[in-house]
Amino acid sequence: MVPEPEFTSYYGRPVVKPAPWGDDVAVYLFLGGVAGGSALLGLGGQLTGRPTLRRNARLSALAAVSVGAVALVKDLGRPERFLNMLRTFKVTSPMSVGSWILSAFSTGTAVSAVAEIDRLSNDRLPLGPLRSVLRAVEGPAGFEAALFAGPLAAYTAVLLGDTATPTWNAGHEELPFVFVSSATLASAGLAMITTPVREAGPARTLGALGVVGELIAMRVMEHRMDPVAAEPLRQGKAGAMLKWSERLVAAGGAGTLLAGRSRAVAVASGLSLLAASALTRFGVFEAGLSSARDPRYTIEPQKTRLARRRAAGITDDSITTAG
């Protein structure tokens, strides 16, 4: 007989430790997504002859990734050592892989955005002979940034999934879909705000696709997770944020369908999508941290899965043994 899982703990103290990450990291989750999606929109604008969309998306990508990177560095215990992130490449470390993705993405994004800034300022940047080089490489740089855009939006989901933090780990299979959807709708929302309705058609379509993706991915994730580990997604601050995120996603999604007619509607639904994405990231982030603080979320799902394996006849893989 396998005893029924029941919950005991050591004076109610946590088993695992929450990541020592502040809101800076949640801000980066959001901005990294905005940057990635914007680079894709920038490349689309570049390839389909939409100069305003291209310019705005490239500038958005640079702004988002710059602020995001600063937030990341600020959150380190030793910010002055941030370059140690690039002293090795470790495929087992999503943080290492992500640091290289971020670096590669930022390179292409910076080159293509500087080209836009130079054009905006009527060639006043002190580039000298480098101007012709910049013009020659800005197109390929747009491609390079777009190549790393998806990975930039998705790796943060792996970063959270690859932890012992119960709610993040339990969602590891679906979190990448939630995060790329959130990145997609946020960057589309930003483009709808910055770019006139005439050129923002693809952004509206992309926003609508992101909305559908996020609504589905979030539901599938909650459904497939261990029910106990999923609780923090519905409770407290995190639960409230995710509930509002869902409402704003739906509102913004409806807005994308109408935004072709009015800039005001486009701006409103764009803001709604951006806010929704920020709330999704903060909500998932917060839910994970709170799941680590309560031993129940570590112990109960583990007891359940251990009991399930034993009931299925697998009795040789427990950390606790009789001899």
Add this chain to the structure above:
Amino acid sequence: MGQLSGPTDPAADAHWEHSHPRKGFFTDTSICIGCKACEVACKEWNHNPQDGNLELLESSYDNTGALGASTWRHVAFVEQGRERIAEARESGRALVNLGMPPIGPPSAAPAIAPDLAEVDTTPPDTADFRWLMSSDVCKHCTHAGCLDVCPTGALFRTEFGTVVVQDDVCNGCGTCVAGCPFGVIERRRDGTVAVAAEREDQHAQHPAVPNVGIAQKCTLCYDRLVADETPACAKACPTTSIKFGDHDDMVETAKERVADLHAQGLTEARLYGANELDGVGGTGSVFLLLDEPEVYGLPPDPRVPTADLPTMYRRAGVAVVGMVAAAALAFLRGRA
């Protein structure tokens, strides 16, 4: 990159060419007396600063709380009454009757655990009360979550198969803290502690805290191991509750001890971390416990998160393809 899960020799997996035997602890909690000599010896040897304020935590004699950046040995105290003792004995008996196969080469495990269902297991001194004391420490896992996810290479696998932080490399990103399934490693805060007014002489001036902002944990006294010395905690333990030696010997000793206790009718005795088929590939620090692991604050079924990393990368890859496809669709539709 080595193996991500399953049984392996971690030092060989990390490409050490000289084969040192893997070192580890066997912490036998059945003979721990809760003196905390290990905590003190560890603090002194490793120059670990005071951890938080000096306060009573209202958890029996445990006022340390948990393992952390500045606490690398932590003695847990659990007070139990008759009912809970009976439950522990029952859960241990269930474990024995589960037919857990003995681990290791057949010759190394001659004693097949007897079926205790038929045996009168009433212990000679049935207790109305018992005090569980257990000195917790870093598990030095075969597949260490902290080491896997460290982006800088600050965490490394030593020639002894243990896991150690290089203080001058770590940039305090904190990923390892979330990566550890046992909640061991922690980023050290600035160590500023509020000083009680009446203790001004003794505590008004704290020495400068080293390694602030850097992940810290037990090194299994790496600096002592390279000098062929025993780790400070094991050296200080007055009852030999903390044993140190070659990992294989530790596991062997642990198995003999648990068999002895079972033979005495103490079915609540069980091993923790001695199974290389578990979610972390077995631990370097093996424990003998007298109740379920969660009673001591240990996870009942830890799994190194990196074991699922290939799945996560695959899923992320599919998600990226979906994102790019959505963007392509959006622009193609705009063109039509």
